Amino acid sequence: MPPDHSKAVARLKKACPTMKGLIDRVGPCAMEYETKRTPFQSLVSAVAHQQLHGKAAQTILGRYRNLFPGGRDPGPKTLANVSDDDLRGVGFSRSKTAALRDLAEKAISGVVPGRKEIETLSDEEIIARLTQVRGIGKWTVEMLLIFTLGRGDVWPVDDYGVRSGYQWAYGLDAMPKPKVLEELGEKFRPHRSHAAWYLWRATELAKVK
Template sequence: MEKPFPERLSLPLSCMNDYAIAIQTLKLADPRLGTVIDQVGECKLTQQSGDLLHSLARSIVYQQLSTKAATAIYHRFLELYRDRAITAEAILETPDETLRGVGFSRQKIVYLKDLAQNIQTGLPTLEELEELEDEAIIQTLIKVKGIGRWTVQMLLIFRLHRWNVLPVDDLGIRAGIRRIYQLEELPDKKTVLQVGQAWNPYCTIASWYIWRSLELP
């Protein structure tokens, strides 16, 4: 059966040595996005550090919280391990009451400890994941409780540095598209994919500008 949308080739940042090529391609392919690019200016896509445990633990903290609240909880979480490394063993040894004390909900404690258990039982490392295509990485990691497609896409964008990721379920992406393309309602997944076809193979860069567009007057 023919797929409704083409496969998206996602390349690591190391394969793309010039943002200018991506930005110029996007501006030519999508003039409305081009206007946003001109208004926002230089692309400053933040690249996170840390191993897989650290990266996914951070994502769990930030789920369904404001940036301000999540950042406060995350820093308190890091403080718990200031005298030792954050490892799967360290997290599993941390009492639930202690995690509750820094701001984790009971549900997120379940997610965090399931992540730690999966790390112990052989979840691939970031180096091993780097050898896989995006969808294979997503299918590997969504087996962990609390890790959904969106969470893995954030890992692909901000940690594995893939250039062609379009998080179709992200509220900011949907709100930005609605604003830029003057839609009456928030777009559904199919509409986001249709709009995003023009951004291939630089959907990550386009997504970053869509997010930043929400900060414009």
């Protein structure tokens, strides 16, 4: 069954008239979660998508999975045994190959938590742990928090789409800076992830207009 966003959306509509207007234009929240992925698998995908369009990244990930039996996502120990040449051969750059190496090592050592452990950690603890991995920044972890773990109160203030969407939806002359957006997002607690989703949709409406 798809996740039920109705309560969060109803509360957002009550929290702010402008957000209510945006929600009415966009319609029901269609945000989906990839809950079957482990944190390790989500970060492998995130590394693949860095600085690439979605189709190119998916092509690389498809080749990557074909390195393993059944074409499935490997665990960290299996990835650790793959050569750099094989990773480069499927399309990962030198820097991304190094990032995957570090990711596998930190997953094996326990810095990157497994699916059960990560559920016991706060958003802040997860960010602190995962940003220790080479090439993984706060924004990447925030996307994991929202779309893999389904955390409801994540507010990615550095995200261009959220900043641009807020500017358009609220009729601002310029995109709010991250520190300002942090304060502006207080009215959306504890459903800032859903607010971000609607602001991403606002950027699409802005292009149509």
